[in-house]
Structure formats: structure tokens, C-alpha cells
Amino acid sequence: MDIIALLGDFTVRSVALGAALVGLVAGALGSFALLRRQSLLGDTLSHAALPGIALGFLVSGSRSLTPILAGALISGALAALLVLLLTRTTRIKDDAALGVSLSLFFAVGTVLLTYAQRQVGAAQAGLDAFLFGQAAAVLPADLTLIGGVGVAALLALALLWKEFKAVTFDADFARSLGLPVLALEALLTLLIAVAVVIGLQLVGVILMVALIVAPAAAARQWTRRLEGMVALAAAFGALAGVAGALVSASARGLATGPVIVLAASALVLASLIAAPERGLAWQAARSWARRRALGSHRVLVDLLRLGQDHRDPAYASEQGMLDTYFGGPTGHVLRRLRRRGLVERVEHMPEEGAHWVLTPAGRSQARELQAPFGGRPERDEGATR
């Protein structure tokens, strides 16, 4: 099925919209998780949602999304509390506490899920869709719930923007301003949990962390402002969500979660490579340019030194001499320097090869290059030759 036909389908269109919103919320709140170094908390929150999902189904006895998501949020919050308790009262550090809490809750969730699936109607309920995500299992009523909760979370983020920013950047200072730091941090964690929970049906508990981390990590590469980072992460998240929903809808039975995660990871990879300043390609290009400049710098400085040795600033150096000194042809470097107006070619003796002199601009640049090493020629002589 091609994309245009897919978009014409009402169900597909609404699922794509839901996925876009899930990605939007996850990207925006994931930025805060990333900056607070809480990315892995997202993983614990999503895995720990599983027992809540199973219990929500068992208690309500129906597939209705509201009790399931409520259960997921509660068990996720309990897991986060366990992490806090472990790090505060024992010598266990963050990473180990996250691991302990994640595996404990996920194990309980798996047991409960197995039990729930033996109940009548559980097979139709499609509870296992919550493991890897299944866009096709999302009902219109579910989308209303996901949308409502997602918009509420974004609204809270917008309202408390400057408070969240202050607490994330400098908690002690925020405290000195009189902000209730602990409450704000708890609320931020709760909002991140909400972002995780509303994505569970589409992305699944196992891979949901990617939608929290990946768009934020990709966005971090491109921007120097928090506003820009959050907006871009939201856009990346939405893009990954829509891509995942559409691909999964066109290929029957393909789980949505992995496709969304693949799309988000592609965005991360592209950002790591291509982003200005922080990107690998950018850095490689800059280092290549520097390497190229190194040759020019050496030739410039040596032309200056030759002039100083001969007590003649306008001393014309023969190209063959420079070639011998560098142990290779210098013609291409000299031509590049001439294009930049730093050296000039002069005719010295008709029977000899090309000669080169520094232009005034070249001389001042050569002096600048020499300056960090003392600049004075008599010191240079002893130091480098």
C-alpha cells in the first residue's frame, strides 16, 4: 500500500496523529530527562509499567485503556520511589538501583501478564501488544485519552517552563529563590512518567525509553538553547512516531515500537554526524582544514625565517630550496598561499627556478604564527634548529 492511500484511511490517519502526539510529548519531556541525567529512569519507568498494565486489566476486567494506563503510571511511580529509597537509605548507587528496580518490576509484570492472559477475553484484549507496541490495537477512544493526557502534560510543561529550567540547571539556586525544588522535581519526574505511559500501547514497555532519549539526544546536537532543544526534540519525536505508525500499518503484523525506534535512531545517527559544531562530520571537516593549514603555516613561517636569516624582509626564496627543506614538493602550498594574497612569485635570476616572497599580509600572518613561540628570531634559532 502506498503512503497516499494509507493517509486516506481514517484509522491510519488517526493512529498516525496519535503516534505524532506521543512522540511530541516524549521528545519534549525527554529533553529534561536527558539534561537531568535521568534517561535511564525512563527505561525503569516503562519496564515497571508492565505489572500496572496487567493489574489494571485484571481489576477492571476490561480492555479499557484508562485503568490500564492508571495502573501503569502507579507501578512506574512506585518503581521510581524504590530507586529513590535505595539510593537514599543504602550505599547502592543510581545505576544499580535503577537496574534492581527495573528487573524486579518487569519480572512481577511478566508473571502477572502470563496470569492475566489465561483469563477469559485476555487474548482479544491484546495485552501482549504492550510489550512491543501495536498501532493496529489502538482504538479511537484510546486516542482521545492519549491525546488529552499528552496535551495536559505539554500544558503543564509550558506553564512551569522557567521553574523547570531553573531547577534543572541549578537546583540550589532555585531553592534560594524560594522555589519548592523537591515538588518541582517530583512533578517533572511525574510528567516524564506520563510521557512514557501514553506511549506504551504504540511503542511497548521494552523500547519506550528510546522515544524519551533518542529525539532529545538528536536535538541536543543542533541547538544551544533549551527552547530550541525541546522544540526540535518534540519535532523529531513526532516524526519518528508518524514514520513508525505508517510503516507498521502498511506491513501487516509488524510491531510499531521497533519501527519507531529505528526511525528515532536514524535521526540520532544523522545528528551525530551532520550537526554543526558538535557533529562528527563537522569536526572531521574542521580537523581536515586545520591539517591543510598546517602545511601553509610552516611554509609561511619558514619564508619569514629565511628573510630574517638573510636580514632582508623581501628575501626571495627559491622553490627548490623549500622543496628540499620540506622533503617534498611545496608548489601546491605556495600556489594556495598566492591565491590568498600571502606570497608573491618573483623572477630572481633567469637561469634559476621560481622564487617566492612574502607579501606584507603574509609577513604579518607569519609573525602572528610565530608569536606563541616567543617570536624573537634569535630565540627561535636555538630552539628549533
Add this chain to the structure above:
Amino acid sequence: MTVVAGVHEPALALHVEDLTASYAHQAVLWDVDLNVPPGVLAAIVGPNGAGKSTLLRCIIGALRPNAGHVYVHGRPYREQRRRVAYVPQRTSVDWDFPTTALDVVTMGLYGRLGWFRRPRRTEADEALEALAMVGMDAFADRQIAQLSGGQQQRVFLARALVQDADLYLMDEPFAGVDATTERAIVDLLKDLRARGKTVVAVHHDLQTVATYFDWLALLNVRVIAQGPVTEVYTAENLRAAYGPRVVLLGATEGAPAAAAASPAGGPPAEEARTPVA
């Protein structure tokens, strides 16, 4: 202790009494009484682990002490928050945070703005003015990760200046800055004092404490001595704070530790202005 209609020690810019704090049942601060008169540059000096930063963090409420109270200009700290500006240690935040120098300084106005309101043009202008006061206005739009250590420290100072407080609490404002920046910060502190403000700074360098500051509190879990720097900066007091092996420069050998463990109250501001050598 006299409490009259919530007013307590109104003659002092900062009054800390009986403050005791602990990490995991290990006392970090024990029965600390600290009194700083208005209009002085006060240094809190002591060895590593003396509880200097903890003291500041207790004062601003980032840590909850086990006991004690904090009064600022005669009223409880909670009521006086707007009159206090706090400068944390530069290394306490992640400077790779995606924001600009101007934005960090604007955070100093968040308390005045109150809930939900966004900073606007006026706030940006005020922040820029504060940046100019520390000679950093040219770096307003610079990403904070691209600033040097000294520039980052100045951005933090500008954030405190924009708060227009009466009492400035600074945690090691000279840590990791070069001589030029140190000079600029000292000038800034003296300017604050000239405007009648009070500065309380955690300081690490015994060599400079007597030239930069005019009030001194020696801390090592308890307050060893406090008062005008000329009276407190003695060999005896420094040995009591640092142990017998401390290297002393310029401390008056054998001078009476008159101000040691000075009782609550402290001398009035005029005496505090004693010029230093």
C-alpha cells in the same frame, strides 16, 4: 534570646544561631552561631570538610539543618528571601546546559517574576546591565559552555547582582579564576560594600583573606572565632582552626584572640569598617 513580634537581632545583616547539621548522623556543623553586621565583606574560612559550603546551603534552605535558626536583617530568612542573593560554587552546575550567559543571568529575576510569568524585554535589559557590571556584556549571547572558568564565575556574579539583594552569600567566588578576574571580583565586592550591601563569602586562600575582607569567621565544624579580620586573623586562631601545622603569613603572632567565640550580637557596623592593611 528575645523575640519581639518576629523581630530578632535587627542590627545584624545575618544572624545564625545554634545551627547544627549532619550527613548520615555525622555532625558537619555543630552549634554554629554566626553574626555578620551590615556593610561588611565577611569571609568564612576553614579547612576542607569544615562545613563552609554546608553552612551556606543550610542558610538558603537547600539543606535542612537538625537545629538552629537563620535571621536576615532581623526577620526569619524565609520572609527575607528577596533580600538575599546566593552564588553557588561554579562547579556545582553542568556548564554544557543548552543556554546563554544572558539567560543564566535572567534566572536571577525568576523570584521577582513569580509563578508562570515569563521574562520580557525589561528583564532582558536588567540582565544585560548586570552583565555589563561584570564586564561580560559582549558575551550575552554566548553559549555558557564556551565561556572560560573566570567568565562563568562572572556570569554567576551577574546573576546575583541582578537580584539587587542586601545580603550576598557566595561559595568560593575566587575558585579557579585567574588573577585578572580575581581583581575584578574584589573590586565588585568592594563596590557592593560601598553601596551598603553585605557580602558573606566562603574563601579558601589564607594569604588574601586579610586584604580582601574586613570581617572573618573561622569555621571548623564549630565557629572557632569571628569578628573584624584585624582581631580574628591571629596565629592562635588559625592554629585552632587548621591545626598546628598551618603555614601563616602576616598573622599577628601571639595576639590575644579577643574575638574568639564572640557572643551573639557582635560589634556595630562602624567598628566592622576597620580599615585593613
